[in-house]
Amino acid sequence: MNEMIKISELNKSYQMGSNSLHVLKGIDLTINEGEFVSIMGSSGSGKSTLLNILGLLDEHDTGDYRLNNVLMKGLSESKSAYYRNQFIGFVFQSFNLISFKNAMENVALPLYYQKVPRKKRNELALEYLEKVGLKDWAEHLPNELSGGQKQRVAIARALISQPKIILADEPTGALDSVTSEEVMKIFKDINQEGITVIIVTHENEISALTDRIIRLRDGLIEQPEYV
Amino acid sequence: MFDLDNWQEIFTTIRKNKLRTFLTGFSVGWGIFMLIILLGSGRGIFNGVEAMFDNEAINSIQIRPGTATIEYKGFKAGRRVRMENSDYDYLIETYPGIDKSSAFDYFWGQGISYKSESGNYTVRGVHPGYRDFAKTIVLEGRFLNELDITETRKSAVLGKLVVQDLFGKESALGKYVNVSGVPFKVVGVTDDKGSEWEQRAVFIPISAAQAIFRGGSQEFGRMTVTTGDLSLSEAISLADQMERDLKQRLMIDPRDQRGINIRNNNEEFAKYANVMKGIDAFVWVIGIFTIIAGIVGVSNIMMIVVKERTKEIGIRKALGATPFSIIALILQESIFITAISGYIGLLLGIGLLELVNTLLPEGTPFFKNPGVDINVAVYATLLLIFAGSLAGFFPAKKAASIRPIVALRDE
Numbered sequence: 157m158n159e160m161i162k163i164s165e166l167n168k169s170y171q172m173g174s175n176s177l178h179v180l181k182g183i184d185l186t187i188n189e190g191e192f193v194s195i196m197g198s199s200g201s202g203k204s205t206l207l208n209i210l211g212l213l214d215e216h217d218t219g220d221y222r223l224n225n226v227l228m229k230g231l232s233e234s235k236s237a238y239y240r241n242q243f244i245g246f247v248f249q250s251f252n253l254i255s256f257k258n259a260m261e262n263v264a265l266p267l268y269y270q271k272v273p274r275k276k277r278n279e280l281a282l283e284y285l286e287k288v289g290l291k292d293w294a295e296h297l298p299n300e301l302s303g304g305q306k307q308r309v310a311i312a313r314a315l316i317s318q319p320k321i322i323l324a325d326e327p328t329g330a331l332d333s334v335t336s337e338e339v340m341k342i343f344k345d346i347n348q349e350g351i352t353v354i355i356v357t358h359e360n361e362i363s364a365l366t367d368r369i370i371r372l373r374d375g376l377i378e379q380p381e382y383v
Numbered sequence: 384m385f386d387l388d389n390w391q392e393i394f395t396t397i398r399k400n401k402l403r404t405f406l407t408g409f410s411v412g413w414g415i416f417m418l419i420i421l422l423g424s425g426r427g428i429f430n431g432v433e434a435m436f437d438n439e440a441i442n443s444i445q446i447r448p449g450t451a452t453i454e455y456k457g458f459k460a461g462r463r464v465r466m467e468n469s470d471y472d473y474l475i476e477t478y479p480g481i482d483k484s485s486a487f488d489y490f491w492g493q494g495i496s497y498k499s500e501s502g503n504y505t506v507r508g509v510h511p512g513y514r515d516f517a518k519t520i521v522l523e524g525r526f527l528n529e530l531d532i533t534e535t536r537k538s539a540v541l542g543k544l545v546v547q548d549l550f551g552k553e554s555a556l557g558k559y560v561n562v563s564g565v566p567f568k569v570v571g572v573t574d575d576k577g578s579e580w581e582q583r584a585v586f587i588p589i590s591a592a593q594a595i596f597r598g599g600s601q602e603f604g605r606m607t608v609t610t611g612d613l614s615l616s617e618a619i620s621l622a623d624q625m626e627r628d629l630k631q632r633l634m635i636d637p638r639d640q641r642g643i644n645i646r647n648n649n650e651e652f653a654k655y656a657n658v659m660k661g662i663d664a665f666v667w668v669i670g671i672f673t674i675i676a677g678i679v680g681v682s683n684i685m686m687i688v689v690k691e692r693t694k695e696i697g698i699r700k701a702l703g704a705t706p707f708s709i710i711a712l713i714l715q716e717s718i719f720i721t722a723i724s725g726y727i728g729l730l731l732g733i734g735l736l737e738l739v740n741t742l743l744p745e746g747t748p749f750f751k752n753p754g755v756d757i758n759v760a761v762y763a764t765l766l767l768i769f770a771g772s773l774a775g776f777f778p779a780k781k782a783a784s785i786r787p788i789v790a791l792r793d794e
Contacts, residue, residue: 213701213787213788213791233706233783234705234707237700237703237704238703238705240700240701240703241702241703242703246701252701252791253698255695256396256399256400265699266703269703269708270703274391317702317703
């Protein structure tokens with residue numbers, strides 16, 4: 157099976173004034189294509205840092221990170237922007253929709269950076285909005301949508317560039333349990349289509365819905381367990 | 384950078400952020416508006432002062448005999464000083480610094496007629512050099528010449544309004560007009576930019592004028608000389624020498640201020656030229672400071688814009704925006720807003736100047752035809768756009784260096 161993500165001996169420290177904070181202390185991790193994984197851990201365990209590194213939003217210090225069998229090392233800003241755009245779809249806890257763009261425009265934005273013509277990308281955006289059940293809300297601004305709706309828009313936006321991986325950082329953190337379940341259902345469906353889904357969460361009910369749970373503690377991975 | 388999609392992205396942003404756009408644009412529009420008003424007013428003052436000298440050559444010296452106020456060598460105080468042709472000839476021969484010259488006399492309200500048409504005009508007895516002094520423009524025929532003077536010919540040169548009055552559409556050249564009962568042949572038609580009064584002038588040879596209006600005497604009322612390309616100090620010393628010389632010749636006490644009146648246009652114009660230089664420098668200093676204020680304003684607002692858009696930029700980067708595309712986004716928006724609002728400021732400024740020009744009463748001293756060169760306006764706009772992009776560049780650079788992970792961190 158294709159190794160979508162393979163990291164070995166990954167280290168990351170943050171400089172906090174004169175102190176160095178060692179967040180990730182030599183992580184080895186492999187995630188295969190098509191897996192549905194959750195990363196768990198208490199706050200400060202380094203799970204968000206790991207997700208940022210996986211999403212090329214942050215750089216690691218030492219160790220190797222291979223994304224889709226390509227070594228991610230010393231990437232220029234433009235290059236990492238390219239990989240983010242091509243391979244990775246992000247879903248955030250606070251949705252991170254652009255407030256002055258309507259749902260359709262928000263969803264279409266990644267395609268703008270792929271130089272897809274406006275008409276074409278708006279068509280696609282509507283298609284993906286339909287997928288998450290929000291076609292009728294295409295013209296609405298984010299502040300006219302409920303939390304669950306916003307997160308569905310964000311998911312549609314993550315999907316539109318047809319990424320290999322969806323990285324979700326506490327995607328249900330701001331949602332009630334019913335909406336959380338709906339959102340998780342969408343992730344499940346996405347995964348069924350063959351996209352690797354990685355969810356960072358601290359909620360057991362959420363991780364229980366995934367196929368594999370990776371637990372982080374103090375910057376190290378505990379023994380992996382399969383559900 | 385200039386594809387349509389980019390523009391649509393920017394228009395969307397602008398439409399959704401009207402206040403921000405307005406504030407950015409306002410500082411630029413206001414800057415260019417003020418600059419145009421200042422430059423236009425400066426031009427107005429310049430034109431106004433220049434127009435004041437449209438009547439007379441700026442390098443001329445006028446000499447007018449006055450009334451002696453101090454008893455001198457047996458000549459009583461209160462005596463009216465007279466200048467005659469011999470005095471004129473003496474000055475011209477003595478001072479090689481003199482370029483063109485003319486003695487002249489105005490005879491007010493003289494009846495002039497052609498066939499059944501007639502009117503009252505000021506007749507001027509002049510030498511040929513008067514044309515250079517009064518900046519008279521010959522439209523048809525010729526001005527008076529030396530032969531007209533020496534042979535006391537009955538030649539007349541008419542201002543274009545006189546021709547209009549007396550001849551209508553008919554050509555005046557070669558016709559005879561009656562000047563105070565004496566027939567004169569029209570040899571030329573003139574125009575003058577100074578005023579309508581100048582366009583109503585009737586010129587005849589000074590010798591003929593003396594014969595008709597002064598009963599054949601050699602006296603004349605005033606004279607003028609131009610100083611060619613003498614420098615200001617040379618022109619002043621020439622005027623001083625002539626004054627001393629004339630006082631001696633005409634038996635006027637050297638201390639007598641009123642015996643003879645000498646007005647040096649060189650000096651008068653130099654005074655105005657200095658004032659104008661000052662105003663010009665002032666306008667530029669204010670203009671430059673206004674532009675600097677505009678630049679700082681734009682830079683400041685763009686800085687705030689970038690700060691305000693930190694999260695948005697972070698999102699864009701997470702979705703695959705390259706640093707260059709972020710720089711282009713901010714810069715293009717800044718340049719677009721600067722250009723449009725600069726243009727609006729430009730139009731408003733020019734509009735106001737035109738309005739002032741229309742409402743300005745004819746003949747307002749020191750102010751005429753305010754306005755700016757289209758070149759100045761274009762350069763000012765280009766400068767502001769350049770300044771706007773310069774001002775936008777550092778905020779854009781800052782925006783490009785925003786790390787998405789920091790921008791997206793939940794508060």
